[in-house]
Amino acid sequence: MPMPPPPDLDTMSLADVAKALAEKRLPPVENWHPTHCGDSEMRIARDGTWFHQGSPIGRPAMVALFSTILRREADGGYVLVTPGEKLDIVVEDAPFVAVEVKSEGAGRTRELAFRLNTGDLVVADAAHALRFEEHDGEPRPYLHVRAGLEALVARPVFYELADMALADGEPLGVWSAGTFFPMAAA
Incomplete structure (x- = not known):
């Protein structure tokens, strides 16, 4: 039986993402x-x-x-x-890559849904945290997927997160599902 195509975040609301999850x-x-x-x-x-x-x-x-x-x-x-x-x-690094992000809301009311390279969906929240490390002078963001498995956030997706953080102001970071994720390396 063929697998269904991966979800298209552009056509999904966060309610659709929650239902799929x-x-x-x-x-x-x-x-x-x-x-x-x-x-x-x-x-x-x-x-x-x-x-x-x-x-x-x-x-x-x-x-x-x-x-x-x-x-x-x-x-x-x-x-x-x-x-x-x-x-x-x-x-080599993380088993998954977050290749797309969808944002609904702004600031403290924002919710972020990510599509992984495997087609899986993850909503950033307290249980699925975003964290930021620095490697060789460059930021490297990760998203917790499940049970110790993480996704490396792809560079274009990181740039989208950075734009959101800059628009929200200080401190530098993003909100999702009521949780603030600072963009400073831990």
């Missing part, structure tokens, strides 16, 4: 504890491209499927997990 059911990977089986021979590059044995995975539906069984371990590593096996996967 409520309907999404992920596998209970936190409840699966099979014996470690080895290496998946997979890697997620910093730009969000998934590779298997050195070649990019060209089917977005496969990437979306694998992303649902991705788990962050207590030691900081990443695994693909099913009820029967657990395989290591290399993640």
Whole structure:
């Protein structure tokens, strides 16, 4: 059965996003504890491209499927997990990339919804925080997705957030769902 196309944030309201999030059911990977089986021979590059044995995975539906069984371990590593096996996967930076943002409201009443490179949607709030780090003198923003998994916020999306923050004034940061996210590196 083919996967539905990823959502188009331009045509969705935040109420539509909330409904889509409520309907999404992920596998209970936190409840699966099979014996470690080895290496998946997979890697997620910093730009969000998934590779298997050195070649990019060209089917977005496969990437979306694998992303649902991705788990962050207590030691900081990443695994693909099913009820029967657990395989290591290399993640260069963050396993997801936030490639689009939709803003409704302004200032303290703003809500921000993000679309990830896998088609998933995330609304920034207290449970899905935005944080900002500095690497090599440049800001690097991240969005918490779920259970220790984060999305690197793509540069064009970061610029949109920066424009919102500048329009809102001091202190520099953005509001979403009642939570303020300062843009200073932590």
